Amino acid sequence: MARITGRYLLRRIGISAVTIxxxxxxLFALLHAMPGSPVDQLVGPSMTTEQIQNLEARFGLxxxxxxxxxxxxxxxxxxxxxxxxxxxxxxxxxxLDRLVPTLILFVxxxxxQYSLGTILGTYFGWNRGGKLDLGGFMAGLTLYSIPFFWxxxxxxxxxxxxLGVLPGGHMLPPxxxxxxxxxxxxxxxxHLTLPMLALALIGWAGPMLVMRTTMQxxxxxxxxxxxxxxxxxxxxxxxxxxxxxxxxxxxxxxxxGIAFMIDGSVIVETxxxxxxxxxxxxxxxxxxxxxxxxxxxxxxxxLIVALRLLTDIVYTMIDPRIEFGGTD
Amino acid sequence: xxKSNGSDRAERRTLLxxxxxGGAVGLAGCSGGGDTTTQNTxxxxxxxxxxxxxxxxxxxxxxxxxxxxxxLTNAPRGFNPLVISDSAAFAIMDQLFVYPTARDPNNPNxxxxxxFSDWEFDPDTxxxxxxxxxxxxxxxxxxxxxxxxxxTFNYLMENEGHRYEGNTGNLESLEQTGDYSIKFKLANETxxxxxxxxxxxxxxxxxxHIWKDVDDYTxxxxxxxxxxxxxxxxxxxADNWYxxxxxxxxxxxxxxEGPYVDKLRFLVYGDMTSLINGLKNGEVDLTYxxxxxxxxFQLQDSDSVxxxxxxxxxxxxxxxxxxxxxxxxxxxxxxxxxxxxxxxxVNTLRRGLSTAGDxxxxxxxxxxxxxxxxxxxxxxxxxxESGELDVEKVRSFLENADGDHTYSFGSVKSSQxxxxxxxxxxxxxxxxxxxxxxxxxxxxxxxxxxxxPSASPxxxxxxxxxxxxLNEVGIPTEQHPVAExxxxxxxWGQEDFDMxxxxxxxxxxxxxxxSFWLASNRADMESNKEALHLNPxxxxxxxxxxxxxxxxxxxxxxxxxxxxxxxxxxxDMPALITEYPNRLHASSNDYDGWIQMPGGISQxxxxxxxxxxxx
Numbered sequence: 001m002a003r004i005t006g007r008y009l010l011r012r013i014g015i016s017a018v019t020i021x022x023x024x025x026x027l028f029a030l031l032h033a034m035p036g037s038p039v040d041q042l043v044g045p046s047m048t049t050e051q052i053q054n055l056e057a058r059f060g061l062x063x064x065x066x067x068x069x070x071x072x073x074x075x076x077x078x079x080x081x082x083x084x085x086x087x088x089x090x091x092x093x094x095x096l097d098r099l100v101p102t103l104i105l106f107v108x109x110x111x112x113q114y115s116l117g118t119i120l121g122t123y124f125g126w127n128r129g130g131k132l133d134l135g136g137f138m139a140g141l142t143l144y145s146i147p148f149f150w151x152x153x154x155x156x157x158x159x160x161x162x163l164g165v166l167p168g169g170h171m172l173p174p175x176x177x178x179x180x181x182x183x184x185x186x187x188x189x190x191h192l193t194l195p196m197l198a199l200a201l202i203g204w205a206g207p208m209l210v211m212r213t214t215m216q217x218x219x220x221x222x223x224x225x226x227x228x229x230x231x232x233x234x235x236x237x238x239x240x241x242x243x244x245x246x247x248x249x250x251x252x253x254x255x256x257g258i259a260f261m262i263d264g265s266v267i268v269e270t271x272x273x274x275x276x277x278x279x280x281x282x283x284x285x286x287x288x289x290x291x292x293x294x295x296x297x298x299x300x301x302x303l304i305v306a307l308r309l310l311t312d313i314v315y316t317m318i319d320p321r322i323e324f325g326g327t328d
Numbered sequence: 329x330x331k332s333n334g335s336d337r338a339e340r341r342t343l344l345x346x347x348x349x350g351g352a353v354g355l356a357g358c359s360g361g362g363d364t365t366t367q368n369t370x371x372x373x374x375x376x377x378x379x380x381x382x383x384x385x386x387x388x389x390x391x392x393x394x395x396x397x398x399x400l401t402n403a404p405r406g407f408n409p410l411v412i413s414d415s416a417a418f419a420i421m422d423q424l425f426v427y428p429t430a431r432d433p434n435n436p437n438x439x440x441x442x443x444f445s446d447w448e449f450d451p452d453t454x455x456x457x458x459x460x461x462x463x464x465x466x467x468x469x470x471x472x473x474x475x476x477x478x479x480t481f482n483y484l485m486e487n488e489g490h491r492y493e494g495n496t497g498n499l500e501s502l503e504q505t506g507d508y509s510i511k512f513k514l515a516n517e518t519x520x521x522x523x524x525x526x527x528x529x530x531x532x533x534x535x536x537h538i539w540k541d542v543d544d545y546t547x548x549x550x551x552x553x554x555x556x557x558x559x560x561x562x563x564x565x566a567d568n569w570y571x572x573x574x575x576x577x578x579x580x581x582x583x584x585e586g587p588y589v590d591k592l593r594f595l596v597y598g599d600m601t602s603l604i605n606g607l608k609n610g611e612v613d614l615t616y617x618x619x620x621x622x623x624x625f626q627l628q629d630s631d632s633v634x635x636x637x638x639x640x641x642x643x644x645x646x647x648x649x650x651x652x653x654x655x656x657x658x659x660x661x662x663x664x665x666x667x668x669x670x671x672x673x674v675n676t677l678r679r680g681l682s683t684a685g686d687x688x689x690x691x692x693x694x695x696x697x698x699x700x701x702x703x704x705x706x707x708x709x710x711x712x713e714s715g716e717l718d719v720e721k722v723r724s725f726l727e728n729a730d731g732d733h734t735y736s737f738g739s740v741k742s743s744q745x746x747x748x749x750x751x752x753x754x755x756x757x758x759x760x761x762x763x764x765x766x767x768x769x770x771x772x773x774x775x776x777x778x779x780x781p782s783a784s785p786x787x788x789x790x791x792x793x794x795x796x797x798l799n800e801v802g803i804p805t806e807q808h809p810v811a812e813x814x815x816x817x818x819x820w821g822q823e824d825f826d827m828x829x830x831x832x833x834x835x836x837x838x839x840x841x842x843s844f845w846l847a848s849n850r851a852d853m854e855s856n857k858e859a860l861h862l863n864p865x866x867x868x869x870x871x872x873x874x875x876x877x878x879x880x881x882x883x884x885x886x887x888x889x890x891x892x893x894x895x896x897x898x899x900d901m902p903a904l905i906t907e908y909p910n911r912l913h914a915s916s917n918d919y920d921g922w923i924q925m926p927g928g929i930s931q932x933x934x935x936x937x938x939x940x941x942x943x
Contacts, residue, residue, distance in 0.1 A: 034814070052859055055489070058546070086405040086414070088549040097566070156605060168609065169602055174569040174595050175395075270598040275403075275567050279598060283402055287414075288813040 012312055016305045021073075023301040027294045028072050032065070034290070039085055059085070059291075081295035086287045091295045094280065099299070101171055102276035105192065106265055109199035114257070116200065117207030118250055122243045124208065125215025137212065140205035148264040152198040152271035159194060167191050169273040195272040199264050203257060210253045214246035221245075251311055258307050262300055392576075394941040395591040396919050398930070399603040399612035403567040403596045407553050409532050410490040410545045415931075419616050420570055420594055423936050424555025425532035426464060426472065429522050433934040436925045437695070437837075439522055442583065442933075443477070443533050443556075449521050451881035453513075454500075456521065458529075460508040463580035466535050467560040476556075478504035479536035481512075487545055492531045494844075499528055517879035519886055526836035558587045558937045570594040579937065586937035588921070604914070607633060613916040616930045620786065621681045624912045631917070638911040638928040639692045643685055644787065644831035646794070647903040649823060650866045651855060652771075653763040654753050659731025661901040665710030666722045667801055669793040673907055674715070677786045681912065684715055685905035687894045688846065689838045692908075692926040696838045696890040704892045707899035717797045719747060726751070733761075742804035744773050750802040759804055765823055765855040773804035777819070777828045780809040790906070791829050820860040823852060828864065829906075834927055838890045842874045846897055867902035918942055 081091035160168030266278035284292035404417035432440035449456035464472035502512040520527040559572035574587035597603040606612040648655040670684040726735035737749035753761040762771040781788035798805040848868025873893035880886040911928035923935040
């Protein structure tokens with residue numbers, strides 16, 4: 001029997017759609033709650049009231065609020081985020097341009113921190129009370145308490161300023177227009193290393209702490225003893241019987257971790273001059289480019305909702321006991 | 329500091345000495361030379377100076393080559409000069425577009441040729457002519473001619489709402505009279521015709537062959553732009569870096585024998601800390617934006633970096649909302665000058681790299697500033713000699729002031745007050761007398777609207793000390809941090825503030841900007857309109873004097889009127905000018921030839937045509 005039913009899946013998709021709708025509505029409300037007008041950035045001191053009204057008309061801000069809301073939702077539904085009030089470019093193309101660098105940074109950092117955190121959490125939990133467990137636990141807590149920007153600066157200072165082995169910023173070497181395939185990848189990896197480490201070194205502690213705790217719950221479980229009795233090696237008992245059953249809370253924690261990492265990526269992208277969506281968000285907010293800022297928030301919100309949905313599906317794969325929608 | 333600040337002229341001499349042959353000779357064409365044309369550039373405020381143009385003095389010693397990198401702290405927000413007001417964008421655009429005139433690098437108070445080689449203006453008939461510099465060409469082919477100039481100004485006159493409306497608004501007509509000549513007529517008297525930055529002609533000349541197809545400039549967003557200056561746009565990775573290639577053969581030697589470098593590169597960093605780091609690592613050769621005093625002092629110990637300490641053209645201020653009690657009273661506003669912590673700001677927070685403020689004109693514009701507080705009218709000074717708070721002096725000043733209200737000090741009732749007495753206004757507690765824009769009393773303690781410390785730590789600390797001082801005197805006041813982006817609609821749109829800290833970074837000579845933000849036609853006096861107004865104070869008492877300054881072309885007369893207007897503004901105190909903070913830029917020692925002007929070394933076109941590898 002399928003562990004997840006079509007009906008359940010449809011319901012989850014429906015809930016996700018409502019959540020996205022709520023996010024868009026909230027953003028619309030925030031847009032209108034902010035002081036001033038979104039076109040303030042384009043308004044010059046020499047402009048007449050009529051000219052300002054024309055500008056507002058161009059951005060659809062002179063229509064009744066309900067009409068603005070309908071237009072806003074309709075446009076967002078089809079991915080039309082309007083035009084930037086600073087660059088006059090379509091916001092969607094700005095977002096797309098910046099999404100790729102963010103994913104290049106975000107995905108490996110996420111994989112690294114969850115791989116590292118889960119593996120070490122498994123080991124620490126299995127060997128609770130040992131020197132490695134205590135040392136790793138303390139290291140994790142310490143790193144978890146460090147602000148992203150501070151760790152970023154330390155990494156730059158050590159590896160870029162002092163040792164000179166890794167670049168301290170940007171995604172690729174500047175002022176080079178053409179790369180060979182190998183050169184491009186090598187340079188990308190070199191530039192990616194420090195910002196990825198800044199994210200992962202802080203982020204690994206989250207899954208490590210959760211995994212360590214849940215491993216302690218399974219370490220004395222009957223099925224673990226039974227596995228040992230069957231003659232499985234200790235490493236296999238730990239990973240196949242212990243870790244797999246302890247993974248569920250880690251997956252749940254990953255959702256929180258994604259939000260935490262998005263928060264961190266905004267800071268890390270600024271520190272490392274990484275041209276991603278986090279940096280775009282900061283620039284847009286500072287420039288009061290509300291269409292761009294709202295779209296960036298929206299895209300990040302959609303990303304989190306989509307990953308939440310994905311997690312529900314992944315649940316069923318990592319734990320055979322879980323069935324969604326089977327009794328509905 | 330590596331480069332000290334002094335008088336402009338002394339500073340310039342120091343710079344030329346430092347620059348050596350390259351700096352002095354490379355720009356010789358700007359200040360005179362062989363085939364000179366001498367003309368009076370009595371351009372209202374330019375000092376009745378003698379403008380000379382001619383062939384440049386040859387220099388074979390300046391090394392050519394190199395690719396200096398200019399560090400930016402934000403990505404340019406577009407390359408449409410009629411819409412964009414972003415300094416990072418103009419860092420690039422100013423190397424591509426040609427302006428009719430420029431500041432003379434040898435004397436920044438004078439105007440020198442650039443897109444115009446010669447010009448005349450008759451203030452009686454309001455008619456003038458100009459010759460266009462020959463030898464300039466657009467990077468995509470056509471020559472730079474009077475056709476481009478005529479097209480640009482007529483395009484700007486036909487369209488509204490662009491950022492140059494203030495410049496061209498006074499232009500009645502402009503016609504091409506030859507391949508390299510134009511004539512024009514102004515609608516009204518004005519003091520600034522050819523002045524760079526502010527004059528009628530302080531506009532980038534647009535390429536007609538491109539812009540003739542731009543029907544709606546507000547929707548025009550080019551990815552890259554052709555230019556007629558010393559550089560050509562050659563490569564970019566949008567939002568990351570931009571590269572311009574020098575075209576010395578297309579830049580007339582009469583203007584400069586530069587550019588000497590091969591390329592000019594602009595690299596975008598996430599923030600100033602990253603940029604400074606790049607400078608230390610040798611990735612960057614110049615910080616485009618001004619750096620803070622703390623960073624300057626940190627960098628001065630580096631062997632590879634020079635910190636340039638330049639006079640400012642702007643100032644910081646605290647604006648008062650004159651619609652509200654007690655700011656409706658001149659005496660109260662004057663009294664606050666004795667409370668402001670000038671010494672703390674200049675000596676402690678700025679570490680000496682600033683000057684305490686008084687007039688609404690930076691020290692750079694000394695010829696326009698009153699010679700003393702006694703001339704041309706007695707006007708203060710409204711600050712203590714030491715720049716430190718003297719509680720009794722403030723109280724005494726207010727109690728004895730012959731203002732619109734009477735002030736007295738009694739027992740403390742408000743929780744904000746830390747001193748032993750609290751102020752009464754016409755016998756009422758300030759918290760009761762304090763009104764809003766509609767005259768409703770009982771608005772509570774005064775509010776000091778300021779940028780949050782995270783965004784502007786120095787100013788925030790100065791404001792915090794000012795508020796502490798006010799409370800010590802007995803004037804109940806609270807800090808009111810508001811994000812910078814939200815300040816504009818609150819202050820310029822709704823005039824919803826008591827006191828507001830802000831600043832102007834690049835102010836031109838006083839003859840232009842006094843009407844820009846200190847005249848009543850820039851104020852919403854009743855505070856009942858939605859449009860933005862640059863005079864949120866509601867000040868209008870110097871209108872006549874400001875009008876005289878703005879319409880007087882004769883140099884000495886105009887300066888005298890400026891002194892009178894500045895003295896009157898100081899006396900009326902619609903805003904407390906708190907400081908003239910120095911502009912600090914850092915450059916690598918790999919390059920030489922940076923041109924220092926008021927405002928710094930980064931934001932004038934000569935610095936980039938003159939920069940060269942260090943010999």
